[in-house]
Each structure stands twice: as C-alpha cells, then as structure tokens.
Amino acid sequence: MTSPLVPFRAVVALLALTAAVSGAACDRPAPPRTVRSAPDSVEAQFRNLANAVEYVGDSSCVGCHAAAAASFAQHSMAKSFHPWAADGRVEQAMVEALRNAPSGYAYKVVDSAGALWQVETRPGDAAAPTHELRRRIDYVIGSGRLARTYLTEENGRLFQLPLTWYANHGWDFSPGYEINNARFSRVIPDRCIACHASYPTPAAHLEGKYPVVRPGIGCERCHGPGALHVATRRSSGRDSTALAAIPRAYDATIVNPARLPLDRRMDVCEQCHVHTSVAVLREQRTAFDFTPARQLEAQYAYFKNGGDIDLVSHADRLKQSACFRAAVQSEKPLECATCHNPHAAPPTRATRNQPCLSCHTGSALTARFTTASVKRTHAPAADCVGCHMPVVKERTVPHGTFSDHWIRVPGRDTPSATSVAGPIDPYFARDRTGPEGALYTAMGKVVFASLANDGKVFDEAATELAPLLAGDDAHPQAHFLLGVAHQMRGRQKEAAEALEKAVRLGDDRPDVLRALAQARLRLGDHSAARTLYERALAMQPALAWMRAEYADVLQWDGELADATREYAAALAEQPSLPAASFNLGLALLAQQQVATASTALLKAVALEPAYATALDALLQVEGSDTRVRQLTRVPSPLPMVRSAARGPAAFGIRAGTSATVQFTNTPPNGFVLVFAPDGTLLLAVPTNSGGTVEWDARGGDGRVLGPGLYRAEVQARGMTAPLPSAWFGFLRK
Incomplete structure (x- = not known):
C-alpha cells in the first residue's frame, strides 16, 4: 500500500479568502476601502457609493426618520447582533450538561455574578477528571425568534461558543458542533459579522477582531453609506420638522432601494439571505465591500452542492413561483419587501396574508372554485401562507424551520434536483456560461474540497485551474487557490510556483504569504519561509497562530531564545492556543529551563487534555536534517499529569532501539497518519502486517520532522470512529 486511506486534511487558515480592510466608525476616519471598478449606470445615480463616503450609524438617521427607525427596531434584523445583557435574557437555566459524543467533552451554562458562562468538562476521563474551561457569553448573534448563538471575546477577538439557545427547543449544540466540536476556538469570520452587524471597523487581515462593531443591521445596510446624505441635509440649515415637510423628490445623496431595478432590490436582501455551501469572493473584493445598487454577482460567486434540491435563498425560491413570474413586469412586482417591509411593523399571523389578497380577492377565489370544501379553505380568512408557503426544516440550523418562499399548490408542484454532474453547482448564470465561469467554478471546487476533506476534488480543481491560469495575470486569488490545491495534494513545488505568482500579482495578504512560507x-x-512569515507578521502583528508557526521554524533552526520570545508574544495576544503553549514548553526544556517549561506544558494540557499523551512520548532526536543518529525518550517534566490508562493492546508511541520511532499495536494493512496540530497531514506510514511499526522520523519530503507537537492516528479499512490516536513531541539536539 502506498497511499493513505483518507485524503489530505484541510488547513482552514489557507482558505481565508477575505482581507478585512473596510468599514468606518462614527467618530474617526475609516481605513481605505477597496478601490472598485467604475460604477455602472444604476450605481452612478447615487453619489454616496463613492469610495470616500463613510458610514455614520443609525443615530444620525433617527432625527429625521423617527417613525421608520421605530418600526425597523421591531424587526429581527435590528436585533441580529448585540452584547449579552441580563435584562434582555431569554435563556432558561440549564438542568443537565450536554455531552459531545465524538470528542468526549460536555458543556453546560452557569450563572455567575450577573453573567452567563459556558463551561466545558470531560466527564468519565480518568486522565482529566478535574478538567474545566469556562468562557463568558459576551455577545449574541440572532434575534431569538429562531435561535440565539453566542460569542466570547478574547483580547478583542470573537469566538463562537459550543451551545446555542433554540426558541423551540432550548439549549443544544451550535450548528456543526455535533459533528466537529471546535470547542472555544471557532473564530467568527468577517462574512458572519458583515451580515449580522452594521459595517464594523475590522482589524486589517485578522478575522474576528473589530475595534468598532455596531449592534444589529442598520439603515446603511440597505441605503449605503450615509455621511454625504447627512452632511447635505444638515447644510440646508433646516430642522427635522422642516425637512420632513419637503415634498419627496429624487435624492442622489443616498440609495433609495425603491428606485432600483427589481433585480438590484432583490440583491439588497440576498446579500445576507443566500446560504450556499461555498462562497468565493470575486477578485479584489472583501466581505465588507457590497453596497446597495451594486450587483451581488459582482461581489460573490456562490455554489450549492451539485445534484441537491437545495433551498439556498428565499429570493431564489420566490423567483420560481408562478406569482412572481406573473407579476414581474407589472408596476408593483412581487418581491421581498412586498411582505417584509422594514419600515413597517413586522406582519402578524393575522396580517401576513394581505399581500396575497391584494391579487387573489375573496370574490375571485369563490368564483374560481366549485367544491364546497375547497371554497371553505379559500375563504377570505384562510391562511394563504400556511398552505402555499409550507414550513420546512432548516437544514443548517438544528430545531429551525422557515416558510418555503416557493409559492405553490401543495401536492401538485414538486422541486427538482439540479442536473449538474460536478460536486458544486453555480448559483449565478455568469458562473455557468460567462467568460470567467469555468475559472470561478474551479476556485469554488478548491473551497469545497477543503470543507469536505475531499482529495479527489482537490485533484479535479487543480487539473481545471492550471490550464485556465496559464499566462494569466489578472486573477491573483485564483493563483492562490491553485497553490492551496497543490499544497493539499502534497505537491509543494507546484504550490510554491502558484503562490509566488499570486504574490507577484499583488495578493500579498498574510494568509497568502503564510501558505507560501509553508510550501x-x-x-x-x-530562510525564505522565515522571511515570508516576518513579512506577514509585519502587516498584522496580532496573527497569533501565525506567529506561533514562525516560532516553530525558529525552534527548528535552533534559535531557541528567539523562538521562546515569539511563542510568548503569540500567547500574549491569544492565550488559548494550546499547541503554542506546548511548543513553548519544548523550547524551554531544550534550554534546560524545566520549571518554566513545566508551567507552559501544564497550561497546554489544561487547554487540551489530549496533550497529556505527548508527555509520555517526548522523544529527543539527534542527527542531521535527513538522518536520525539517536532517538531517546525524555522523562515527563510533569509526572503528576497522567494520560488515561490505555491498556496493553492500545495504540502507543515510543522510542525504538535503532534510532526510530515505534508505533505499537497497529492493525495490518493500514496506515499511521502523522499530523501537525492544525490537521495538516505530514506523512502516512504503512503498517503492513501490523503490530509494531518502525518509522525513521522523516516526513514525506525526506527530512526529519522538526521539534514540536504531533498527532498520530491509525486508519485501516473497516475501522470506525473514534480512530486510535496519540500525541507525541519531538525535541531536537
């Protein structure tokens, strides 16, 4: 056997497809926004879409638009993001902890000093009987109509918490956590904040950290930056009463969605109400660039899963409706705002049918149907929405339902799956038939492959991207993703070439530089890797996980004092990095600083109890970069910390007798896969006939692995999760 049974693990950091550069605070200048292409004829009508116009916040709107602001405040959008406060609490007390079976961790919510905390324990783990981590609930995402999920803040950076409050259920795991428990480390990406909060001021090149973030969705989400409009109105010298009395006229200082073509009005809503499995930013775009009047398809390339009956967009479902098609050319077409007017109070169950009755009057329905039972169900007081827009399960949100916006006759009309043969299906027509359609579809496949951990799709994407980019100088992000695909296929030379091309074309974001450094x-x-890391960290010093990787390289090169300094700086920025704490401990051990090393290692195990197995498998490696002369076990500096009893037949790691690492109790015809802490697959060691397997400590590139923390996992056909695994640490001498 020559290849592992599973493809390469995705490195999430390589797929940070956005750079945080835009947004503005009310009281200070904003960082420069991305310079966009010339506006089209629709955009050119509105002067506030110029790059220099800033956002001002809802407080600048209320003086003249008090009634609209008061109505909007009742909508869920206005409550989509805000600090958690005891006086706004809707969550009930948690009676029993919820156990995450795949990871073994359990979670509960506790009250303490007027705040709510989510607490992690590890019940039944003899190696970590006292393990407890707790994180305070600092922010709420979601209005609570369907659910409220929670964020905690660490040194200004926002992380999602494992438990969510569901209105129809109570406490349960946040979406995705039952399958992949990210614990307290899931960073909130810009895409989430861009749709749940009103244009925050982001930290450059650092998702999840926002020096200024406003609560909820505000006026400027649908009307665009307001500074020009406010300044123009205030310069007139009239008070709000006088301004309100002015007859309505065309005002080019602010976007009025009512003056947009229908498709652009729909885009205003779809900027946050499209939920595809893959979203790729167009070249030179960031998550905060979209403004009303612009085309959404010029901002994102969206892709849903190929062959799915996928409810990815309420607006898309609405467009499939006979009602929409019949009214699309009329003076008042059916659209989102027909039923969801943000300037009016949200509809009640009694009033939500009024838009239907404006066309389907009671008398017309009575005349149309002849059967008495059908006439009764179509009486003026009937619930049109409940029948013709049935409630369906929300596939991505546990315990969530929504009204399917495909208006249809129940039992007669059925949805059809997409006919696309590939793993993803473009949402916009331009990505199916346009001149860049094949390019963006291949880019989408790289993202899909990373999310799905699908090596076959990585191969497919790289095969498609390479010829499309031959001689191309206009798509640096595409070259970056080609580099990612090659990197995940283990083709480092091709990866480096593609990533260098991306940098030459101007995509020198820290994530791109980091990917090139890894290659x-x-x-x-x-030497080149260190220079690239230094360049990336100069752009954003707060990239703690990247600084820890840089420290790994310094430790590998024997510059232990410098490595120690960089680990300490990374942990000062983000104290919750367990691998950085462990590797700091290894660097200190190599400098004979046992006491301080013990403190760092103890902190690492407190953050990640599984690292206790590495304390039993600390291995000192002596030799060159390509050959080990001697390999010996280093006694644990924390003898009081014990890993769980594994039994004589359990998979284990130890020093061999001939300068090798031994993996014990392996199954036949399988592999021992060795991973970096971030999940990057480094090599696969065949187990052949099983039992004790010798490994010469070299990676897939033929070089001895550097000092640091690693995880070994056993895989063989027929084995089911949880797969046997253990951590180990290398020290170099």
Missing part, C-alpha cells in the same frame, strides 16, 4: 518550508528553504 518553502517543506521544500527545505527555511
């Missing part, structure tokens, strides 16, 4: 590192060029 250079695996090609043995430590």
Whole structure:
C-alpha cells in the first residue's frame, strides 16, 4: 500500500479568502476601502457609493426618520447582533450538561455574578477528571425568534461558543458542533459579522477582531453609506420638522432601494439571505465591500452542492413561483419587501396574508372554485401562507424551520434536483456560461474540497485551474487557490510556483504569504519561509497562530531564545492556543529551563487534555536534517499529569532501539497518519502486517520532522470512529 486511506486534511487558515480592510466608525476616519471598478449606470445615480463616503450609524438617521427607525427596531434584523445583557435574557437555566459524543467533552451554562458562562468538562476521563474551561457569553448573534448563538471575546477577538439557545427547543449544540466540536476556538469570520452587524471597523487581515462593531443591521445596510446624505441635509440649515415637510423628490445623496431595478432590490436582501455551501469572493473584493445598487454577482460567486434540491435563498425560491413570474413586469412586482417591509411593523399571523389578497380577492377565489370544501379553505380568512408557503426544516440550523418562499399548490408542484454532474453547482448564470465561469467554478471546487476533506476534488480543481491560469495575470486569488490545491495534494513545488505568482500579482495578504512560507518550508528553504512569515507578521502583528508557526521554524533552526520570545508574544495576544503553549514548553526544556517549561506544558494540557499523551512520548532526536543518529525518550517534566490508562493492546508511541520511532499495536494493512496540530497531514506510514511499526522520523519530503507537537492516528479499512490516536513531541539536539 502506498497511499493513505483518507485524503489530505484541510488547513482552514489557507482558505481565508477575505482581507478585512473596510468599514468606518462614527467618530474617526475609516481605513481605505477597496478601490472598485467604475460604477455602472444604476450605481452612478447615487453619489454616496463613492469610495470616500463613510458610514455614520443609525443615530444620525433617527432625527429625521423617527417613525421608520421605530418600526425597523421591531424587526429581527435590528436585533441580529448585540452584547449579552441580563435584562434582555431569554435563556432558561440549564438542568443537565450536554455531552459531545465524538470528542468526549460536555458543556453546560452557569450563572455567575450577573453573567452567563459556558463551561466545558470531560466527564468519565480518568486522565482529566478535574478538567474545566469556562468562557463568558459576551455577545449574541440572532434575534431569538429562531435561535440565539453566542460569542466570547478574547483580547478583542470573537469566538463562537459550543451551545446555542433554540426558541423551540432550548439549549443544544451550535450548528456543526455535533459533528466537529471546535470547542472555544471557532473564530467568527468577517462574512458572519458583515451580515449580522452594521459595517464594523475590522482589524486589517485578522478575522474576528473589530475595534468598532455596531449592534444589529442598520439603515446603511440597505441605503449605503450615509455621511454625504447627512452632511447635505444638515447644510440646508433646516430642522427635522422642516425637512420632513419637503415634498419627496429624487435624492442622489443616498440609495433609495425603491428606485432600483427589481433585480438590484432583490440583491439588497440576498446579500445576507443566500446560504450556499461555498462562497468565493470575486477578485479584489472583501466581505465588507457590497453596497446597495451594486450587483451581488459582482461581489460573490456562490455554489450549492451539485445534484441537491437545495433551498439556498428565499429570493431564489420566490423567483420560481408562478406569482412572481406573473407579476414581474407589472408596476408593483412581487418581491421581498412586498411582505417584509422594514419600515413597517413586522406582519402578524393575522396580517401576513394581505399581500396575497391584494391579487387573489375573496370574490375571485369563490368564483374560481366549485367544491364546497375547497371554497371553505379559500375563504377570505384562510391562511394563504400556511398552505402555499409550507414550513420546512432548516437544514443548517438544528430545531429551525422557515416558510418555503416557493409559492405553490401543495401536492401538485414538486422541486427538482439540479442536473449538474460536478460536486458544486453555480448559483449565478455568469458562473455557468460567462467568460470567467469555468475559472470561478474551479476556485469554488478548491473551497469545497477543503470543507469536505475531499482529495479527489482537490485533484479535479487543480487539473481545471492550471490550464485556465496559464499566462494569466489578472486573477491573483485564483493563483492562490491553485497553490492551496497543490499544497493539499502534497505537491509543494507546484504550490510554491502558484503562490509566488499570486504574490507577484499583488495578493500579498498574510494568509497568502503564510501558505507560501509553508510550501518553502517543506521544500527545505527555511530562510525564505522565515522571511515570508516576518513579512506577514509585519502587516498584522496580532496573527497569533501565525506567529506561533514562525516560532516553530525558529525552534527548528535552533534559535531557541528567539523562538521562546515569539511563542510568548503569540500567547500574549491569544492565550488559548494550546499547541503554542506546548511548543513553548519544548523550547524551554531544550534550554534546560524545566520549571518554566513545566508551567507552559501544564497550561497546554489544561487547554487540551489530549496533550497529556505527548508527555509520555517526548522523544529527543539527534542527527542531521535527513538522518536520525539517536532517538531517546525524555522523562515527563510533569509526572503528576497522567494520560488515561490505555491498556496493553492500545495504540502507543515510543522510542525504538535503532534510532526510530515505534508505533505499537497497529492493525495490518493500514496506515499511521502523522499530523501537525492544525490537521495538516505530514506523512502516512504503512503498517503492513501490523503490530509494531518502525518509522525513521522523516516526513514525506525526506527530512526529519522538526521539534514540536504531533498527532498520530491509525486508519485501516473497516475501522470506525473514534480512530486510535496519540500525541507525541519531538525535541531536537
């Protein structure tokens, strides 16, 4: 056997497809926004879409638009993001902890000093009987009509918490956590904040950290930046009463969605109400660039799963309705705002049918039907929405339902699956038939492959992207994703070439530089890798996980004092990085600083109890970069910390007798996969006939692995999760 049974693990950091550069605070200048292409004829009508116009916040709107602001405040959008406060609490007390079976962790919510905390324990784990981590609930995402999920703040950076409050159920795991428990480490991406809060001021190149973030969706989400409009109105010298008395006229200082073509009005809503499995930003776009009047398809390329009957957009479902098609050319077409007017109180169950009755009058329905039972169900007081827009299960949100916006006759009309043969299906027509359609579809496949951990799709995407980008100088992000695909296929030379092309074309974001540094590192060029890391960190010093990787390289190169300094800086920025704490401990051990090393290692195990197994498998490696002369076990500096009893037949790691690492109790015809802490697959060691397997400590590139923390996992056909695994640590001498 020559290849692992599973494809390469995705490195999430390589797929940070956005750079946080835009947004503005009310009281200070904003960082420059991305310079966009010339506006089209629709955009050109509105002067506030110029790059220099800033956002001002809802407080600047209320003086003249008090009634509209009061109505909007009742809508869920106005409550989509806000600090948690005891006086706004809707959550009930939690009676029993919820256990996450795949990871073994359990979670509960506790009250303490007027705040709510989510607490993690590990019940039944003899190695961590006292394990407890707790994180305070600092922010709420969601109005609570369907659910409220929670964020905690660490040094200004926002992380999602494992438990969500569902209105129809109570406490349960946040979406995705039952399958992949991210614990307290799931960073909130810009895409989430862009749709749940009103244009925050982001930290450059650092998702999840926002020096200024306003609560909820505000006026400027649908009307665009307001500074020009406010300044123009205030310069007139009239008070709000006088301004309100002015007859309505065309005002080019602010976007009025009512003056937009229908498709652009729908885009205003769809900017946050499209939920595809893959979203790729167009070249030179960021998550905060979209403004009303612009085309959404010029901002994102969306892709849903191929062959799915996928409810990805309420607006898309509405467009499939006979009601929409019949009215699309009329003076008042059917659209989102027909039923969801943000400037009026939200409809009640009694009033939500009024838009239907404006066309389907009671007398017309009575005349149309002849059967008495059908006449009764179509009486003026009947619930049109409940029948013709049935409630369906929300596939991505546990315990969630919504009204399907495909208006249809129940039992007669049925949805059809997409006919696309590939793994993803473009949402916009331009990505099916346009001149860049094949390019963006291949880019979408790289993202899909990373999310789905699908090596076959990585191969497919790279095969498609490479010829499309031959001689291309206009798509640096596409070159970046080609580099990612090659990197995840283990083709570091091709990865480096594609990533270098991306940088030459101007995509020198820290994520791109980091990916190139990783490729250079695996090609043995430590000097180039270090320079790239230093360049990335100069752009954003708060990239703690990236700084910890830089420290790993320094430790590998034997510069232990510098590595120690960089680990400490990374942990000062983000104290919750367990691998950085562990590797700091290894660097301190190598400097004979046992007491301080013990403190760092103890903190690492407190954050990640599974690391206790590495304390039993600390291995000191002596030799060159390509050959181990001697390999010995280092006694644990924390003898009081014990890993769980594994039994004589359990998978284990130890020093061999001939300068090798031994993996014990392996199954036949399988592999021992060795991963970096971030999940990057480094090599696969065949188990052949099983039992004790010898490994020469070299990675897939033929070089001895550097000092640091690693995880080994056993895989063989027929084995089911949880798969046997253990951590180990290398020290270099």
